[in-house]
Amino acid sequence: MPKLGAEPIRRAALVKATIETVGEAGSLEVTVAQIARRAGMSSALAHHYFGSKEQIFLAAMRSILTLYGAEVRGALATAQDPESRLRAIVAASFAAGSFRRETISAWLNFYVLAQTNAEAHRLLRVYQRRLRSNLRHDLRVLVGPRAEAVARGLGAMIDGVYIRAALADGAPDRRYALDIVTEYLDRELEGTP
Amino acid sequence: MPKLGAEPIRRAALVKATIETVGEAGSLEVTVAQIARRAGMSSALAHHYFGSKEQIFLAAMRSILTLYGAEVRGALATAQDPESRLRAIVAASFAAGSFRRETISAWLNFYVLAQTNAEAHRLLRVYQRRLRSNLRHDLRVLVGPRAEAVARGLGAMIDGVYIRAALADGAPDRRYALDIVTEYLDRELEGTP
DNA sequence: AAGTTTATTGACTCGTCAATCAACAAAAAG
DNA sequence: CTTTTTGTTGATTGACGAGTCAATAAACTT
Numbered sequence: 001m002p003k004l005g006a007e008p009i010r011r012a013a014l015v016k017a018t019i020e021t022v023g024e025a026g027s028l029e030v031t032v033a034q035i036a037r038r039a040g041m042s043s044a045l046a047h048h049y050f051g052s053k054e055q056i057f058l059a060a061m062r063s064i065l066t067l068y069g070a071e072v073r074g075a076l077a078t079a080q081d082p083e084s085r086l087r088a089i090v091a092a093s094f095a096a097g098s099f100r101r102e103t104i105s106a107w108l109n110f111y112v113l114a115q116t117n118a119e120a121h122r123l124l125r126v127y128q129r130r131l132r133s134n135l136r137h138d139l140r141v142l143v144g145p146r147a148e149a150v151a152r153g154l155g156a157m158i159d160g161v162y163i164r165a166a167l168a169d170g171a172p173d174r175r176y177a178l179d180i181v182t183e184y185l186d187r188e189l190e191g192t193p
Numbered sequence: 194m195p196k197l198g199a200e201p202i203r204r205a206a207l208v209k210a211t212i213e214t215v216g217e218a219g220s221l222e223v224t225v226a227q228i229a230r231r232a233g234m235s236s237a238l239a240h241h242y243f244g245s246k247e248q249i250f251l252a253a254m255r256s257i258l259t260l261y262g263a264e265v266r267g268a269l270a271t272a273q274d275p276e277s278r279l280r281a282i283v284a285a286s287f288a289a290g291s292f293r294r295e296t297i298s299a300w301l302n303f304y305v306l307a308q309t310n311a312e313a314h315r316l317l318r319v320y321q322r323r324l325r326s327n328l329r330h331d332l333r334v335l336v337g338p339r340a341e342a343v344a345r346g347l348g349a350m351i352d353g354v355y356i357r358a359a360l361a362d363g364a365p366d367r368r369y370a371l372d373i374v375t376e377y378l379d380r381e382l383e384g385t386p
Numbered sequence: 387a388a389g390t391t392t393a394t395t396g397a398c399t400c401g402t403c404a405a406t407c408a409a410c411a412a413a414a415a416g
Numbered sequence: 417c418t419t420t421t422t423g424t425t426g427a428t429t430g431a432c433g434a435g436t437c438a439a440t441a442a443a444c445t446t
Contacts, residue, residue, distance in 0.1 A: 004413065006423060026308025029222065031403060042425050047405060105308060112305055114360055115219025115298060124360060149376045153350065156373055160353025167307055167317060180349055183342045187380055197443060199393060224433060235395050240435060 007049065011059065013039040014046055018060040023102025026166075028057065028109050058119055061110045064103060065127050071095045072134070082138040082187065089134055090185060093158050094178045099165070101172055108166045131155055142189055150188050157181050200233060200242060204252065206232040207239055216295025219359075221250065221302050226288040228366045251312055254303045258320050264288045265327070275331040276382065282327055283378060286351050287371045292358070294365055324348055335382055343381050350374050 014191070017039035021030045032053050036046040075088035093099075114120040132151045140145035157186045161180055165172040210232035215225045219267045225246050229239040268281035268288070286292075294313040307313040325344045332340035354373055 010423090027305060032405090033403075043404085044406085044425055045423080046426095048424080049404095053404065108308070109305060111356060111360070112220060112302060115301070121360070128357075128360075146376075149373065152373050153377050156353035156357055157346065157350045157377075158353065159356055160349035160351065163304060163352055163356060164321075164349055165440065167304070167314070180342065180345050183339075184346050184350075184377060197392065203393090226433075236434085237395055237436085238393080241394080244435095246434070361440085 010039070010041065010045065010049055013041070014050065014056060015060045015063045018056055019064065019106045020102050022060070023105040026105050026109075026120050028113060032056065033072075039135045054117065057110070057113060058117070058123075060106065061113070061120055061123055064098070064107060064110065068093075068098050068127070069130070071098055072131075076134075082141040086135065086142070086185065086189075087182075089131070089138075090154065090158070090181050091178060093181075094161075094174045096174065099172055099174050104140055104162055104166045104172060108163050111163075113127065128155065131158075146188070154181065154185065157184060203232070203234065203238065203242055206234070206331075207243065207249060208253045208256045211249055212257065212299045213295050215250075215253070215302050216298040219298050222228065227324065240294075245353055247310065249283050250303070250306060250330065251310070254306070254313055254316055257291070257300060257303070257332065258316055261286075261320070262323070269327075275334040279331045279335070279378065279382075280375070282324070282331075283347065283351070284371060284372050287354075287367045288372075289367065292365055292367050297355055297359045297367060299325060301356050304356075312365075321348065324351075339381070347374065347378065350377060 014035060017035045021035050021038055022028060025034075028118040031043075032046050033043040035056065036043040039046070046056065050059065072089055072092040075092040076085055079085040110120060111124065112165055114124045132155050135151040135154055136147050139150050146187055158181060162176045207228060210228045214228050214231055215221060218227075224236075225239050226236040228249065229236040231237070235275055239249065244250065265282055265285040268285040269278055272278040272281040303313060304317065307317045325348050328344040329340050332343050336343055351374060354370045358370055
């Protein structure tokens with residue numbers, strides 16, 4: 001019973017199901033059939049819309065990065081001064097929308113995918129570059145020549161906290177994660193106007 | 194032509210080949226046959242000694258963690274005061290023996306494995322706990338009540354730098370990696386006796 | 387020398403899964 | 417109302433890969 005205009009709905013459902021399935025399995029070794037079933041359709045339809053499993057993964061990854069990007073942009077919208085912008089960026093990394101169990105696990109797996117897949121690699125690079133550029137921009141005002149180093153450190157620490165959260169048992173603790181990074185940031189901003 | 198006492202040699206060869214194969218492929222989706230071929234034997238023999246692919250991976254992971262542990266212990270041997278001990282631990286994380294392309298990539302993949310596999314999970318937890326305990330021990334003397342937070346931060350940052358190195362193109366840059374973490378450590382130790 | 391243990395592999399089984407295809411259905415276009 | 421477009425799936429194909437097994441052979445034991 002074909003309702004027209006199904007494509008975007010089906011695609012979105014598949015992307016959502018992919019993140020959930022990969023997140024739950026904690027691995028990219030999930031079958032298209034599993035994903036499709038979770039999204040309420042046959043595996044043939046999944047192939048019909050995405051062409052290949054690889055493309056499904058990439059779409060899911062894009063979705064995660066897009067969500068994250070939106071989260072950052074949203075947080076930056078209300079911040080005025082460099083320091084609150086900086087804190088907003090960091091906080092956005094651990095926002096409720098992104099810092100969920102399946103998303104974190106999927107994120108880690110996409111990191112692995114980026115080792116093999118050129119497009120995944122590219123996407124991750126864009127994310128890293130943008131994050132670092134954002135951080136550096138505000139850090140320059142606050143810590144001058146140290147900006148570059150601190151931006152790198154913050155970026156690395158955020159990633160580190162993420163993958164550690166993937167391994168923690170129980171629901172991921174946003175406050176805890178944020179505290180670790182904030183402690184670092186506080187220390188770096190100490191004694192700065 | 195069975196030379197007796199082959200078992201430990203074969204096992205070691207398989208472990209080495211596993212790390213190389215996983216590292217090169219950037220994925221756990223490698224076949225036992227690939228690993229075995231690289232180790233110069235048939236896949237049947239690999240199964241004979243390890244029983245399953247899973248066990249091969251776990252042995253490889255143990256090997257990586259053991260090497261890392263040795264590296265830390267070695268570095269600690271010559272350090273006397275808390276600060277140099279601390280720096281030794283951090284430096285050991287990026288020592289030439291561990292901070293190699295395939296090892297880093299394998300490490301990242303084992304991180305993923307730990308999501309699925311209980312034993313891998315356990316191994317990683319032991320590593321994390323020991324690292325944090327080591328760091329905390331020396332940090333207590335230097336930064337007092339801040340020790341816990343800084344230990345967490347350092348641990349997270351080390352992991353973060355690692356996975357980023359897995360994605361960097363070209364040979365992993367030890368100096369660069371170490372600088373990022375050292376900058377953080379310096380800052381935390383600033384103004385401390 | 388006969389028997390046992392250790393080393394080793396080619397061939398095979400059995401399951402899984404990505405991808406394709408043929409066919410069917412409903413809506414839209416003409 | 418017939419043709420085309422869009423949606424949808426069950427069934428099938430073809431490949432691949434983990435794990436098993438039977439067989440072979442060298443060393444070691446008694």
